[in-house]
Amino acid sequence: MFEARLIQSSILKKVLDAVKDLLNEATFECSDSGIQVQAMDNAHVSLVALNLRSDGFDKYRCDRNLSMGMSIATMSKILKCAGPEDTVTLRAADNPDTVAFIFESSNKEKLAEYEMKLINMDQEHLGIPETFYSCVVKMSSHEFARIVRDLSQFGENITIACTKEGVKFTAIGDSGSANVKLAQTADASEENDAVIIEMQESVKLSFSCRYLTCFVKATPLCSQVQLSISNDVPLVCEYKIGDIGQIRYYLAPKIDD
């Protein structure tokens, strides 16, 4: 028996909004420690790693490890049926063909249950090593979303150049170019808006706007985003999910011919 309950369905709604443009389907690995998802987009250029710890749920029970292949589009449709104040419970048997989503209104007068068929999926699990990054930038997630949106109008790629002084985002296209520079915050008292850079070595890499635009769909999950960058390895774009876990997006850099 697997059962996981969240008082706020809005967290799960936001998680689905943050992955539905990248993933068609994904395997949800459920164990005692929580729920983990690792999935690549169709082109295998990006990877989503989602972790929801069991202690972050209001109720969590997982008698044996489960791998549940789920259609992200169907799951997203189901979660749209939950009210923002509803409690959500995921429930499955030990060898499940289906998973149930149960929504309960805060006054307990409405109970809705949606059952979704699981998908048999070939599991392709990649080993992501612990990596020490040359630059780690912490900044407002809203500011990052805005920069991605603004610069995407000018080119297909955004170049991120990070030095000790700050971080510079550049897009160059046929119609012109755009760049935004953010200086490291001197007084980081306003923590959420601060730009904090931990740098060992300056880096400069380019990434596809199309994927970055998908990643910033996670903005409602967290007021801060963390970008980890090293030359010649994938960018990591990380959003915390309250006290329950985090979502990390990995994106392969563009390589200059």
Place this chain on the structure above:
Amino acid sequence: FVLQKVMPDYFPEP
């Protein structure tokens, strides 16, 4: 920019 590796190039299956 013409080249872009894919995730398994960076993170091989264990």
